[in-house]
Amino acid sequence: MEIYLFIIIILFVLAVSDLIVGVGNDAVNFLNSAFGSRVAPRHVILLVASAGIIAGTIFSSGMMEVARKGIFHPQHFYFPELMTIFLAVMLTDIILLDFFNTFGMPTSTTVSIVFELLGSAFAVSIIKIISNSQDMSMLVEYINTSKAIAIISGILLSIVVAFSVGAIVQFIARMVFTFDYKKKMARYGGLFGGVAMTSVTFFIVIKGAKGAAFMTPETKHWIMHNADMIILFSLIIWSLIFQFLYLLKVNILRIIVLLGTFALALAFAANDLVNFIGVPIAGLNSFQIAQGLDNPTTTLMEQLQGKIATDPWLLILAGFVMIGTLYFNKKARGVIQTSLDLGRQYEGDERFSSSPLARSIVRANLALSDGLIKLLPDSFIKFLRKRFEGANKSLFDEDGNPVSFDLIRASVNLIVASILISIATSWKLPLSTTYVTFMVAMGTSLSDKAWGRDSAVYRINGVITVIGGWFFTAFIAFTIAGIFATIIYFGKLIAIIGLSLLAVYFIYRTHKLHSKQIEAEEPEEAIEVGEETSVLSTLDKINNRYKKFFSNIIKYLGSTLDAFAKFERDVLKENVVMNKKIKKTANKIVNEIIFIIKNLSDSEVKKGRRYGKIMGATQDISYNVRSLIQMLFDHVNNNHRPLPPEKNNNIVKVNDALTNQLKAAMDYFEDNSKYPEFVKKTELITNLLQELDEQHVNMLRNESTGDYSSRGNMLYLDILTTADNISSQLFHLVTVINKNYVSLKEQNGKD
The missing domain is CATH 1.20.58.220 (Phosphate transport system protein phou homolog 2; domain 2)
Structure with a gap:
């Protein structure tokens, strides 16, 4: 068992590294709106996000079973085979996520871990089938194919729905508030705050109830079956509170954005913590079970099918590692900047170049826009233009600092993302928080006319590049994890040491490359006007x-x-x-x-x-x-x-x-x-x-x-x-x- 203890140690070392790398990628999910609108100083935003992360780790224990039995059926695998799968997954994950972080490209840690589990389990299953002279139809006995299909469907669905809903809601919000929104807050501010915080409250309750270990089944059942009442009372109470705060001259939009940041940080920790430590914990569970078996190398791991409690202190410790990453990881800032560059209200030096596909999309949309202008009444066109006056003006916060977008759009980003993730969670639909938050942000930027004639082709190509990177993630994760699993299966200890050294070397090289990029960028303090x-x-x-x-x-x-x-x-x-x-x-x-x-x-x-x-x-x-x-x-x-x-x-x-x-x-x-x-x-x-x-x-x-x-x-x-x-x-x-x-x-x- 000594070699497997060595593997467990490697898994947890990789888990810490994966937490650092993964948070560097996923921080954009819950920090984008707060940073883009400069809702508060950086340390305040990070403090709020940190509180959300710690709260989310408490709710995350229920998600850990995904790594144990969500993608493959553990009762058909022996202990050494499972350890091969888990180690291949972690080595692939840290290499893949670090690669994306180095180039400032947001990707989905959920999709990467799922397809890594799928790829490594697929490789080991094929080896087992060939070794046992079984028919290839037996593959469905090893792999949870229905789950894999559901996740792929969820990817496609979340991209389209999040973008569309974000664009529609932002269009309505801007029609109501315009870009001179401060004058409209007296009339609609309380209701807007009520709707926003009701969605955030519902989001926290639903997400929390799903994975909270301290909640009884009766409490979870009551929450799920009284959702309508929770929504109604939340709307009334929050609307009254925000209207009162407005009368006290409090900037209610800042409160909405900060609480929304807290909610999405909670969701990230509750939903995505499994992506980083779920596999090492599954490996530890397997090791603990194997120690109680007479012959673990020839006994199927059926016990992993049952419920296994996760030590809450382990989850909280992981939460503190994530918080440390938020404060010190420079690559996280690069990923956040990519999202901000694609969604900022003003034009400037664009991060991405043009492409034939982006130019075709822009031309098609210009033709569609010209056609709609001819069909719609002139009075309606004038009304729309009046509501969107100021879209091309530069935006500033209360201290005169330039911002990527205003607090209305930041609030909508958080509200829509919270609602969509809540609905998907309550319906038990597979969903990537990265896909939802990014595509909502892109949809709201489109409605806000942030993609003008002089920037649209570059922004659209940037979105295409990011989306292409998501599908590239799935393919590469599946392929590399499968290759690594095969190498480990046959190479044993030598392969484990070799691949571990390869991962260390890869991270070292990307770190050097990122340092050169930082030097080349020469980040400077923004000109404030x-x-x-x-x-x-x-x-x-x-x-x-x-x-x-x-x-x-x-x-x-x-x-x-x-x-x-x-x-x-x-x-x-x-x-x-x-x-x-x-x-x-x-x-x-x-x-x-x-x-x-x-x-x-x-x-x-x-x-x-x-x-x-x-x-x-x-x-x-x-x-x-x-x-x-x-x-x-x-x-x-x-x-x-x-x-x-x-x-x-x-x-x-x-x-x-x-x-x-x-x-x-x-x-x-x-x-x-x-x-x-x-x-x-x-x-x-x-x-x-x-x-x-x-x-x-x-x-x-x-x-x-x-x-x-x-x-x-x-x-x-x-x-x-x-x-x-x-x-x-x-x-x-x-x-x-x-x-x-x-x-x-x-x-x-x-x-």
Whole structure:
């Protein structure tokens, strides 16, 4: 039994790791609405979610049987076979979820664990059938096929229903409250709060009653058969409470969002805790049963079919591990950010690119929209447009900080998700909390016109990518778990050690990759624009973006030119990939300038400020830097002849002069009085480029070009021209910004 004790230890080590990885993925389910609306400071949101998690762990004991007997029939398996299944599942789960977390893609831990159990049990069942010379029809005796079919159906159903219901409810809510919802709260706030909290109350009671170990069967029976009365009294009581709170000037929407966050966190812990520790607990139960058997390796595990109590302290301990992950796991923030990026109200730098399918969907919807506008009366169209006035305006919280969406949408996200999960639970339908919460959020963002003409194709492609990832999860989970189970079945201890080391190595590699992604992203404090924000203060903040932008250009241009001189293709290739970073930084700066201008008063935006020139110069600098890096890589990648040493030396001189100009620009952003120094550096590189251009033209006229080809001549001239473009646009950029500063300071002095 020593080897099986070793497996149990591995299972629980993996359980802790799986909790950390899994919570990193599932945190988006209950934190998305609270973070997106900035309903409260981060520590308050996490505190509320933590309370929900601890409450949910108490209700989760009833779900643990899913891992023991929900997907396969344990009475047909021997103890060693079950341990093979459980170990294969846990190894697959931690690798798969960590992979998705690394790339910030939300996936369903429920679907992953179900299909891992299905895949590993399927593999072991096939081995048993072949070994015993049985017919393949015996597979249904080993696998709970009806459960698997029900889960797959639930996946498809939850995607469509959650998206549709979320879109419809948000449309109705916005029609009632509009985007200027604060004026409507006096009339409808109490009722809205009553409906919201009734759904949350019903959600907590139904979810709790299903899995609470401390509730008697009689209590559960009474709750299930008096649901209508619970709903009615909750609606009346909560409506009165919220109307009273509104009269006391309390922001009732904040209370709704925070309590909804608590409810979904409870649901996550109650419903999804089994996804992380259910399999190790099932393994522990099997080990405890096997210890009481005379010959556990040849005795079928029929006892797993019965009810087995789970130690509540084990569940609570798991809850605290989950809470720790919420506070410290950086990958969790990446998954949450993906959901927020796809649902935010404002446009900006999009996380996903376009695709043919997304473009086709957008074109079809535009055609449908145009058709409906022609069919519907003009008066109704005008009414709709009036109700949705302000959809394209930037949103802010009470402190003037930009938010992804307002509290109305955050409340609807939580209400609809709570109701749908409650209904599915009461009807005993298989459901993924990830699918429901994500698709509800996407449906509400669609109704709120968050997917405008300029962002729809990217947002839709993002949703398609996430949904595709869900189905990819099911296929990969089934396949890898089956392969791992087969390897463990035949490889025994050597296979167990080998696969465990593989999992450790994989997590190490993804951690390194994620660290590089974090470094590349360079997360920065958001530019905040409130009603009292001035142009001068906001431009000061954007200057910090420019300093990092120029710093990256210096870094990658220097590295590229050095690698070009040495013909180091790998370094050049890596820098081409990092071109995206330069483009993304430039786009972020431009989007923030647009964002600021849209939210400034008319008196603050005057003629002569040339904000368009600033944005254009920023994009031109980005484009020319990326073009220069690309052309140097293409030359080396196509194995063309190197440039002669003297030309490479000239290129180094150009890079040094350009670097000095960029550093002078960075110094200017630190101290505006250093503008004359920047002008001097600009004159130096301008004179150098003019001199080198004349030298090269004279060389072409008077000397043979035998040392290098016409392609080399073209490349050299392109390098000089591109460097000149970068220098010129940099000069225009800093000059316009300097004029703005002088003008603004003069204006502030007069004021």
